[in-house]
Amino acid sequence: MSLLSLRGLSTEFYSGGRWLEAVSDVSFDLRPGEILGLVGESGCGKSTIAYSVMQLLAHNARISRGQVLLGETDLLRLEEADLQALRGSRVSMIFQNPMTALDPLFTIGHQLVETLQAHLDINMHEARRRALSLLRQVGIPAAEERLRAYPHQFSGGMSQRIALAIAIACQPQVLIADEPTTALDVTIQAQILQLIRRLLVDERGSGVLLITHDLGVVAQVCDRVAVMYAGSIVECGEVAALFAAPQHPYTQALLNSLPSHRKARGRLETIAGRVPSLGDRPAGCPFAPRCPHTKERCENGRPPLIKVETGQEVACVLYD
Amino acid sequence: MQLARYIAGRLLLLLPVLFGTSVLIFLLLRLIPGDPAQVILGLRATPERLVIVRSELGLDLPIHQQYAQWLGKLLAGDLGKDFRSNEAVSELLRVRLPVTIELTLFALALAIVVAVPLGIRAAIRPGGLADRAAMLLGLLGISIPDFWLGIMLILLFSLGLRMFPSSGYVRLESDLVGNLRSFFLPALTLAVGLAAVLVRMTRAALLEVLERDFVKFLRAKGLRERLIIYQHVLRNASIPIVTVIGLQFGYLLGGAVIVEEVFSLPGVGRLIVSATLERNYPVVQAGMLVVALLFILVNLATDVLYGLLNPKIRGDGA
């Protein structure tokens, strides 16, 4: 039983007079007590997936096909009012830049309390008590005084802790973290990632969808990982297995470009060519134009994900 | 503490502007071609009278002494005398100023009541009905001359429908309803131009705030859209909106000059115009000084309000 399931999700953007597919036929499951990494270069559609799940897409974007199941509920069939009730309570999200994620004109106490009161039938006194306890849980020192502080009085790392406190205020089953540590110093990064694991996975048994471009972050905290390229998932599996034996040519190339990766023999490799832009993605395998193993069959539609011997699923004709 | 320092800084910045303003108003009298005393008294002036007026104006002294003398009197509250009636100018202003202030505040209130809600609706649904109405108001409001609008309103509501008086002024103390009725059309006339600017600024400020990251986070928290707009977005947008209102107050004071003329309201603006027409220079100087002072004070108030709205400047919190 998974907490969050995507079934064949496709999302399009309206641009230059036509609809362009940014996310194509994406499926995955997020299970209780795991951190699933969604990794890929910028523009591959990973953030679009986050906004599709939250149903917070921009005005020029729409979901064209698929299902987003939160438990048994198909989010795409809900009215806006029901979605509002789910956001922040059953599924929460935190963002890349913590310094701009909080309203600068309200105290953080207010921003915690309003979240609690939006979803729970509790009085002001109880809400303040819980807000205080949440601040302590995310490790804000002198929490009682800090409730009355404004966002500009906190550092980036502290702000992300506060955003996390707000996100977990109503015990969500799913947290979507969109590049939560990209804007932070490396030492702070590790603290935030550990905090996410401890608070959500270890203590609450929730699931976390961690969106990142950083394979180091994936190796650090994720249980499973899905690798995205040009709107599609090309490989998906346990982190240890996938890092040990990447199967898809794109995953292999990506890992070979990592300085710390064991397989880097002497010199770093780069991937030839460029990521195709939204307007001219190829009809077949999106990686085909840059792939060293390209065959004729690669042009015949996007290959489906297939389970291979090493345990992960791969979308590549090499494994038919 | 931080706020006090901020306000002190603003006040300090005002000093050069105040000094410059006084110099400019003082120098205006030197712009008159020929002998100001002669111009003021006309061609039939007796030589004795000319000497008296010259020394009253301080024209027989070197220019820096003239300024010092003028400024000294000014600071003592002596704004000079009306050349026609020999009344103290300060007394004239005391009677006229409340009319102008009531007119501008009434207009300000009308403009805010119409423009801010319309601007909000326009920003929530770009391209919608409210947005089109806002666009139309924003364009026509700054294109139609206020004195013409005033005449048209008189033609329609006073002479045609007989709903409001076409001119004249009822004192606030004697009859509140009559007072408001006598002020409604002038205030409406004055409000249209400001509403035009305000509706555009409100819309633009809201659109800018709606793009910010924290709005995404508020939505992801599951807050109701109404709460997000009317509490968070509006509070953030109010900072630029308040600034614009402050800056536009000068526009209201300028508009009052014309609108008071159209509706025969005995305010400072009409005083300046009639005094200019009869070359009653001390009255013009004093009127300009008052208008400039009001403008500067409103801008100071705007700065203070800006500081109060912004926790970074207000400097409270833990």
Added chain:
Amino acid sequence: MIARLRASYAASPSASVGASIIIALVILTAAAPLYSPYKPETMDFMAPLSGPSRAHLLGTDNFGRDILTRVLYGYQISLAVALGSVGFGMAAGVTLGLLAGYFGGALDNIIMRPMDVLMAFPAIVLVVALTGFVGREIAVMMLAVAVVYVPIFARVMRGAALECVNELYVEGARARGASHLRLMLRHILPNAIPPVLIQASILMGIAILLESALSFIGLGTQPPDPSLGLMLSEGRSFMQQAPWMVLVPGLAISLAVLGFNLLGNGLQALLNPARMAR
């Protein structure tokens, strides 16, 4: 030709409509003596206060003067004051703003503090006082409005100069030994052209408003010259018998100002596409 016009219309309908209004007004006004059967001061004593007719398309005033003709000649004064004041104001303001923004420091203060003082007066008050003290001629009106415009142009220019004075290409030109004058004229001034043009278009409209307001209260154009503001003020006494006497000049002023505002808005959309996105 037509294709290019259509393309520019698509890019900014507002600018195109505004420009069309202005061009049409300028041509109609400039050519008025060629086609108008009347002169602005011709009085028809047989038909005072007559409504619109075939002889007088927009009616006549209390002296039997043709209102359409007077409007067309009135535009000449409006446009002359607008062009003159924006011209003088722009020349002085841009120069001062360029110097203040480029050199900064003490010079910036020496130039900009007096500008703050001028900005402390509502435009109409300053213009009323200047024309009242100096004289009621068209040239004085132009200069008085120009005085109001100098600080506005100076601020716009200074802002634009500050934005690019530290840009790489300016630094590069400086490193290659370009003179101050060359840097200001070749590298900084061109950057300020879009905001200055937008401002100029809007201020043209405001100048028309100011001229008519001044004439309306008796401090601008003097009778019997045909100024739109003056026509309005004369028409007030007759507005119940002859409403066209106030309707026509008011609409005429609004149309011209609307033209310049549309042009200004359109230019803003064309020249600042990022700010107008959405």
